Amino acid sequence: MTDETELPARDSMEYDVVIVGAGPAGLSAAIRLKQINAEISVVVVEKGSTVGAHILSGAVVDPIGLDRLLPDWREDPERPLKTMVTEDHFLVLGPSGGVTLPNWPLPKLMNNHGNFIGSLGATVRWLGAQAEALGVEIYPGFAATEVLYDDKGAVVGVATGDMGVGRDGKPKPSFTRGMELRGKYVLIAEGARGSLAKQLIARFQLDANRDPQKFGIGIKELWQIDPAKFRSGKVQHSFGWPLGSAASGGSFLYHYDDRLVSVGFVVHLNYTNPTLSPFDEFQRFKTHPMIRDTFEGGKRLAYGARAISSGGWQSVPRLTFPGGALLGCSAGFVNFARIKGSHNAVLSGIQAAEAAAAALAEGRANDELSAYEDGWRDSDIGKDLKKIRNVKPLWSKLGLGIGVPLGGIDMWTNELMGVSLFGTLKHGKADSDTLQPLSAVKPILYPKPDGKISFDKSSSVFLSNTNHEEDQPVHLRLADPAIPIRDNLPTYGEPARLYCPAGVYEVVYDDEKGRTNPRFVINAQNCVHCKTCDVKDPAHNITWTPPEGGGGPNYPDM
Ligand SMILES: Cc1cc2nc3c(=O)[nH]c(=O)nc-3n(C[C@H](O)[C@H](O)[C@H](O)COP(=O)(O)OP(=O)(O)OC[C@H]3O[C@@H](n4cnc5c(N)ncnc54)[C@H](O)[C@@H]3O)c2cc1C
Numbered sequence: 001m002t003d004e005t006e007l008p009a010r011d012s013m014e015y016d017v018v019i020v021g022a023g024p025a026g027l028s029a030a031i032r033l034k035q036i037n038a039e040i041s042v043v044v045v046e047k048g049s050t051v052g053a054h055i056l057s058g059a060v061v062d063p064i065g066l067d068r069l070l071p072d073w074r075e076d077p078e079r080p081l082k083t084m085v086t087e088d089h090f091l092v093l094g095p096s097g098g099v100t101l102p103n104w105p106l107p108k109l110m111n112n113h114g115n116f117i118g119s120l121g122a123t124v125r126w127l128g129a130q131a132e133a134l135g136v137e138i139y140p141g142f143a144a145t146e147v148l149y150d151d152k153g154a155v156v157g158v159a160t161g162d163m164g165v166g167r168d169g170k171p172k173p174s175f176t177r178g179m180e181l182r183g184k185y186v187l188i189a190e191g192a193r194g195s196l197a198k199q200l201i202a203r204f205q206l207d208a209n210r211d212p213q214k215f216g217i218g219i220k221e222l223w224q225i226d227p228a229k230f231r232s233g234k235v236q237h238s239f240g241w242p243l244g245s246a247a248s249g250g251s252f253l254y255h256y257d258d259r260l261v262s263v264g265f266v267v268h269l270n271y272t273n274p275t276l277s278p279f280d281e282f283q284r285f286k287t288h289p290m291i292r293d294t295f296e297g298g299k300r301l302a303y304g305a306r307a308i309s310s311g312g313w314q315s316v317p318r319l320t321f322p323g324g325a326l327l328g329c330s331a332g333f334v335n336f337a338r339i340k341g342s343h344n345a346v347l348s349g350i351q352a353a354e355a356a357a358a359a360l361a362e363g364r365a366n367d368e369l370s371a372y373e374d375g376w377r378d379s380d381i382g383k384d385l386k387k388i389r390n391v392k393p394l395w396s397k398l399g400l401g402i403g404v405p406l407g408g409i410d411m412w413t414n415e416l417m418g419v420s421l422f423g424t425l426k427h428g429k430a431d432s433d434t435l436q437p438l439s440a441v442k443p444i445l446y447p448k449p450d451g452k453i454s455f456d457k458s459s460s461v462f463l464s465n466t467n468h469e470e471d472q473p474v475h476l477r478l479a480d481p482a483i484p485i486r487d488n489l490p491t492y493g494e495p496a497r498l499y500c501p502a503g504v505y506e507v508v509y510d511d512e513k514g515r516t517n518p519r520f521v522i523n524a525q526n527c528v529h530c531k532t533c534d535v536k537d538p539a540h541n542i543t544w545t546p547p548e549g550g551g552g553p554n555y556p557d558m
Pocket residue numbers: 020021022023024025026045046047048052054055056057058059060061062120142143144145189190191192194195196217218219220264266305306307308327328329330333334339340341342343345546
């Protein structure tokens with residue numbers, strides 16, 4: 001590794017507001033700042049090669065945020081969300097059949113009528129164009145790798161990563177120094193488990209007196225299906241099979257646009273059986289007799305995965321620190337019961353921007369945007385998250401059969417009377433601490449993929465168009481390189497092999513029977529930036545860091 005002091009100084013640019021991440025949260029903040037005052041200078045950095053390249057979502061979008069940000073968006077012929085929800089189904093699946101639940105017992109907040117189905121990737125590309133038209137500078141292909149502080153400890157900007165660094169950490173002939181982007185306020189909108197957000201939460205103890213943040217891994221495919229099976233506007237969710245009692249989660253399946261079906265599976269990362277593979281659970285789900293037919297004769301177009309935050313109300317950290325704030329999923333604003341977070345990402349962008357614009361108008365800089373922190377629990381975001389705060393703890397503690405119906409009753413009492421029978425339940429352990437040793441579990445065996453409806457990881461990762469410069473430092477950092485083989489392998493069978501949806505982690509041996517000289521291999525170039533390893537490693541040993549800007553998946557409208 002080259003010592004930082006041996007490198008040339010970084011060039012620096014000054015802005016009023018620096019935003020990290022061109023997702024719905026970051027772009028909404030940028031747009032709102034310019035709407036309030038066109039003179040405010042705003043820059044957005046995005047690690048994906050283009051805006052939208054790293055975005056993966058369902059997505060059924062509650063339009064509350066877009067309606068507030070851009071009230072005329074429904075009139076724009078270029079708008080990305082054109083399919084309205086027409087049918088809304090909840091299935092409970094068993095191994096060979098299932099039941100469709102009637103809609104009437106479901107709380108109103110679970111109703112999807114009035115929402116739109118589409119690609120969140122396409123939506124952020126459209127939001128990016130709106131932001132640029134207002135004068136926002138957006139730089140895709142640049143990862144923010146470092147937070148800059150002043151001598152009092154306030155955040156004063158971010159630095160983008162150096163480009164052209166070799167695997168050995170030394171500059172290559174193509175070396176280019178990163179840039180310093182300095183701002184009066186820095187808004188962190190990196191999505192779930194942001195790498196800078198994680199550092200800021202730890203440094204400013206933003207999670208003190210909060211429950212641990214909880215996560216799921218969402219694995220998604222995009223299909224174009226047989227016209228005879230396509231039902232524009234159909235939304236379907238399921239619980240139950242293939243997950244056993246050791247894990248909770250469920251599927252989503254949305255029909256939109258030109259015969260497109262977005263299908264995915266979320267496994268909550270508090271699962272206990274280390275032989276569980278979220279990827280294989282998803283592949284198995286598609287083979288269920290009530291699901292399979294949708295995909296027969298169709299074509300799989302794309303694949304990807306992303307962590308989704310699910311701790312909600314109890315787990316949202318303090319949002320502000322001197323010089324900046326956390327937005328969207330970096331703050332954990334997902335309504336887990338509705339599997340929706342994009343509306344709150346937009347709303348949080350608006351609220352943070354309004355607090356920052358007011359501070360700038362008063363001549364302030366690099367202090368706390370307290371109005372944003374003080375306002376969110378009484379805002380629409382808080383109201384959305386508070387009503388469902390007990391659904392996940394009930395499900396995790398009591399399982400599908402008892403926990404989910406109790407969660408439903410709790411949502412009703414919250415909706416009708418604004419009260420919960422349970423107060424506010426706690427989430428319990430962090431997701432990294434829930435695995436049981438191999439000796440305590442029954443190994444889960446998965447069927448081989450058929451190559452038509454179910455697939456293997458390598459053909460799937462191929463469809464994520466993932467690409468990284470190979471000659472660069474491994475961006476998945478192990479605090480102690482010995483732990484995977486010394487501790488994780490004997491105790492848990494090294495679960496990274498299974499929870500990583502991109503086959504990044506392998507244990508290889510000298511002999512075919514897998515007995516001698518096990519070694520832990522990291523195929524970093526396959527990484528789809530889902531952040532699951534950063535959440536789930538039982539030894540807290542893996543840290544996801546941003547690779548060279550522009551690397552990672554190139555999702556086509558996911
Ligand atoms: C499988 C799945 C299904 C979902 N379904 C739905 C749904 O149906 N409806 C719904 O409303 N929500 C859904 N969600 C949640 C929704 O996608 C999120 O709530 C939303 O995307 C959060 O927006 P965000 O702007 O906070 O973060 P993101 O959308 O994650 O955007 C963050 C951006 O920041 C960039 N970035 C991150 N770190 C850096 C860095 N250091 N430097 C530069 N750039 C960086 C990323 O590349 C990305 O472009 C789903 C999520 C998943 C995973």
